[in-house]
Amino acid sequence: MCGIVGLFLKDKSLEPKLGEMLSSMLDVMCDRGPDSAGFAVYGAGEAGRVKLTLRGPEGYDFAALAEKLGSDVRLTERATHAVLSVPEASEADVRASIAKLAPEVTVVGAGARMELYKEVGLPTDVANRFKLAEMSGTHGIGHTRMATESAVTTNGAHPFSTGADQCLVHNGSLSNHRGVRRNLEREGVKIQTDNDSEVAAGYLTARMAKGRSLGEALEDSLNDLDGFYTFVVGTETGFGVLRDPIACKPAVMAETDEYVAFGSEYRALANLPGIENAKVWEPEPAKVYFWERAAA
Incomplete structure (x- = not known):
């Protein structure tokens, strides 16, 4: 099943609270993925x-x-x-x-700017172990895993890195990941686990190595990756969201003047400050969304 969260701060005054806010969101997603968790935080x-x-x-x-x-x-x-x-x-x-x-x-x-942490265990415990609530930054993404395609291991936990300052979390299942993996390995991309999400990360890496932007690589995935999925990707300057053409997996977004937030369910967003005044919507299928800030 799995759960995904993402938080992009527009208001610099909230940056010291990024980890606290992201940790709260991750905690709510425990029952969607109780076996392991991980997160990436973009700090100074x-x-x-x-x-x-x-x-x-x-x-x-x-x-x-x-x-x-x-x-x-x-x-x-x-x-x-x-x-x-x-x-x-x-x-x-x-x-x-x-x-x-x-x-x-x-x-x-x-x-x-990216720091990436993941470990086996209840997501709340994982966040506490790494002291996520004490971290500051501009944005971050997180994942709670319920293993369906591979064993419960730290290697199989998300996020998976897709390059410098880039990583991916995934909710869903890719039906053609074995074939995509074989093609990637022939191109020299190393896949270390049986997790289909690592294949998705490797796919984005390979496409970008051929000169495609991250947004273009995500658009390419709509044709090359088969299955039902939601991807949330982190970059040095922001984060992006993509749902498969059927939009099979649940997803909700909220935006205020202070932040943009993503959750697999609304309850992951319910404790964010000012959520009662947020624009809340379900992202469209097969549409790449990006929120970015000017590079430092």
């Missing part, structure tokens, strides 16, 4: 530096790894995850060093 970036979000085994010593990677690596630890801030020019070298020094550690996301 720093010119010339890249954030690498790492996931390691329980109790992993990220501080020791960061020390081996060099003095210009900054570390923020959150439970089984850690965010490394590294010079943009050093990103490839740092990634290579991580692969050599710590093969048990996975880079789950990267970008100037």
Whole structure:
């Protein structure tokens, strides 16, 4: 079944409360996806530096790894995850060093502003473990999973990264994901899980590698991906929504002068400030929606 939430802030004064608001929305979606959860938050970036979000085994010593990677690596630890801030020019070298020094550690996301966290467990517990309510930023997306296409694992949890500062969460099921996966693997795209949502993320990555914009890649998916689905994607400057041509999965949006919010059900939005005055609507099928702010 799964649940999706997304929040894009127009009002800068709300940015310190982004995590608190997103955490509340995620909590409401627990019964749509109780086995695992994840979220991406777009916080402050720093010119010339890249954030690498790492996931390691329980109790992993990220501080020791960061020390081996060099003095210009900054570390923020959150439970089984850690965010490394590294010079943009050093990103490839740092990634290579991580692969050599710590093969048990996975880079789950990267970008100037994006931090990506996901783990097995009740979504409320996952959000609390990573201290989502304390995070600030301009926008974020989240997902609660009820596994139907693959096992309950952290690898199978959403979001899935689709590139620098980009990620995807998905509610639904793709009927042709095995065939799409084979085509992607022939093109050199690595798919690490059996999750059809990772195939969708890989598809967007492959289309963009061929020169398509993210919006164009989402439009292409309407022809190439078969099934029923709702995609919510995060980018450095905003977020987007796409429903399949039948609009089989539930979805609702709300917009005020302060924010734009998405939820698989209205109750995910019900506690947002000013929701009683919001424009509330159901996104149209087969239509790409985007909300963006000027890049910093």
